[in-house]
Amino acid sequence: MSLTNAGGSPQCRILAIETSCDETAAAVVADGRHILSNRVASQIELHRRFGGVYPEVASRQHVLAIQTVVEEALADASVAHVRELDAIAVTNGPGLAGSLLVGVNLAKGLAYASGLPLIPVNHLEGHIYSNWLYTDSLPAAGSPDPGESHGPAGGSASDSARKQRGGSASEQFPALILIVSGGHTELVLMEGHCRYRLLGATLDDAAGEAFDKVARLLELGYPGGPAIQAAAESGDAGRFHLPRPLTRPGRRTEPQPQAFSLPTVLPVHGEHRFNFSFSGLKTAVLNLMRQLEREGTDARQTQTAADIATAFQMAVVDVLVGKTADAAEFGVKQVCICGGVSANGLLRRAAEQHFAKIGLPLHCPPLFLCTDNAAMIAAAAYYRQSYAPVRQSSPTGREHRQDAEAAAQATPHDRPSEPPARDFLALDVYASLPLVDSIQR
Numbered sequence: 242m243s244l245t246n247a248g249g250s251p252q253c254r255i256l257a258i259e260t261s262c263d264e265t266a267a268a269v270v271a272d273g274r275h276i277l278s279n280r281v282a283s284q285i286e287l288h289r290r291f292g293g294v295y296p297e298v299a300s301r302q303h304v305l306a307i308q309t310v311v312e313e314a315l316a317d318a319s320v321a322h323v324r325e326l327d328a329i330a331v332t333n334g335p336g337l338a339g340s341l342l343v344g345v346n347l348a349k350g351l352a353y354a355s356g357l358p359l360i361p362v363n364h365l366e367g368h369i370y371s372n373w374l375y376t377d378s379l380p381a382a383g384s385p386d387p388g389e390s391h392g393p394a395g396g397s398a399s400d401s402a403r404k405q406r407g408g409s410a411s412e413q414f415p416a417l418i419l420i421v422s423g424g425h426t427e428l429v430l431m432e433g434h435c436r437y438r439l440l441g442a443t444l445d446d447a448a449g450e451a452f453d454k455v456a457r458l459l460e461l462g463y464p465g466g467p468a469i470q471a472a473a474e475s476g477d478a479g480r481f482h483l484p485r486p487l488t489r490p491g492r493r494t495e496p497q498p499q500a501f502s503l504p505t506v507l508p509v510h511g512e513h514r515f516n517f518s519f520s521g522l523k524t525a526v527l528n529l530m531r532q533l534e535r536e537g538t539d540a541r542q543t544q545t546a547a548d549i550a551t552a553f554q555m556a557v558v559d560v561l562v563g564k565t566a567d568a569a570e571f572g573v574k575q576v577c578i579c580g581g582v583s584a585n586g587l588l589r590r591a592a593e594q595h596f597a598k599i600g601l602p603l604h605c606p607p608l609f610l611c612t613d614n615a616a617m618i619a620a621a622a623y624y625r626q627s628y629a630p631v632r633q634s635s636p637t638g639r640e641h642r643q644d645a646e647a648a649a650q651a652t653p654h655d656r657p658s659e660p661p662a663r664d665f666l667a668l669d670v671y672a673s674l675p676l677v678d679s680i681q682r
């Protein structure tokens with residue numbers, strides 16, 4: 242197996258499986274970037290009646306769906322047998338334990354039966370690499386507003402998009418990554434492939450979680466992100482104002498306060514300025530709703546709910562873009578936004594506007610790669626194996642399995658040491674992304 246030809250030949254094809262939450266997904270990706278197939282079986286309808294993901298239901302549904310999804314992904318990529326591939330990749334965390342187990346067990350079985358190496362992938366690293374993917378028949382990652390201007394059948398990967406994303410390390414890095422999903426909100430400095438420094442993270446709720454919870458308060462439906470976005474389309478941006486938690490004055494992407502009177506800037510409480518906090522914003526929405534009810538206004542009435550959704554979305558986007566903009570001032574070569582919330586239209590527009598103004602390349606995945614999918618897992622597996630391998634590749638499956646066992650038992654000290662991250666940001670948060678890179682056997 243050759244996993245070191247970043248963009249060259251021969252082609253390295255990886256089958257990836259993703260079952261960390263409520264999407265059962267499988268994909269085949271060539272050379273870490275070229276999507277040959279990408280299947281996602283969504284469980285949204287199943288969980289809608291609970292207003293959120295019901296973990297036990299999610300894992301049982303993964304069991305029912307996974308085989309078909311993998312078979313479809315292989316067929317779409319014209320792969321007759323798993324043995325034709327070069328590796329199997331699987332999300333092994335973070336996520337719901339029962340859901341992860343379904344994907345991990347199938348991947349282990351496939352790797353065992355085929356003799357292919359098994360590459361465990363951190364879900365967040367997958368989201369990061371969604372920005373490196375392209376397809377022949379689907380819009381290229383990084384093309385201007387690809388998800389909104391093209392449906393899944395439209396668009397094509399341009400050579401320039403390929404070239405741009407395949408640029409040399411010095412052209413691409415350091416890159417600033419904003420991960421915004423249902424479970425995470427993190428600002429990460431990517432110093433090279435698979436080399437990260439965590440700049441800031443949420444102290445409580447993730448951005449997507451806040452969208453989901455506020456949508457539930459307003460009874461707008463599930464999942465909350467798209468529901469808030471849809472409601473906000475008919476909202477009045479001037480009726481309410483909500484606070485921008487952990488921000489400092491002077492950074493605004495949206496209009497200033499009008500009617501509602503909570504403090505605009507919440508105190509930072511000694512926390513680092515690249516950290517986030519969204520649970521107070523959710524409480525601010527609840528307080529606003531209570532205040533309106535006391536005044537005799539139904540907070541869930543369609544127009545009022547739309548106005549609150551607008552204020553909430555503006556506050557979240559303001560915080561996300563403001564902090565990303567601040568962090569980007571430290572000499573990064575590009576900015577990438579990823580994770581389910583990166584599908585948000587206002588966030589994409591506000592970020593585009595800001596980074597176009599200062600002339601910094603901004604990449605957002607096309608909409609179909611923002612939420613959970615397996616193509617991003619295959620991409621991350623390819624780059625991790627190419628740039629930070631945890632085991633040696635070998636032509637025989639037995640050795641691969643031995644390698645995988647060794648990797649599973651390795652302590653962080655046994656793994657190949659990475660060059661020390663440069664200290665050019667004067668930060669007081671130096672944690673690494675918690676990359677779980679071994680499967681317990």
Ligand code: KG4
Pocket residue numbers: 262421422423424425448449450452453464465466467470580581582583584585586611612613
């Ligand atoms: O990345 P993802 O699919 O799953 C996790 O890894 O968590 O993200 C799901 C999250 C949910 O909270 C959902 O409400 C949010 O992404 N989301 C959105 C939008 N589409 C999905 N949030 C805001 N605007 C959207 N258009």
Ligand code: ZN
Pocket residue numbers: 364368422423580581612613
């Ligand atoms: Zn995700």
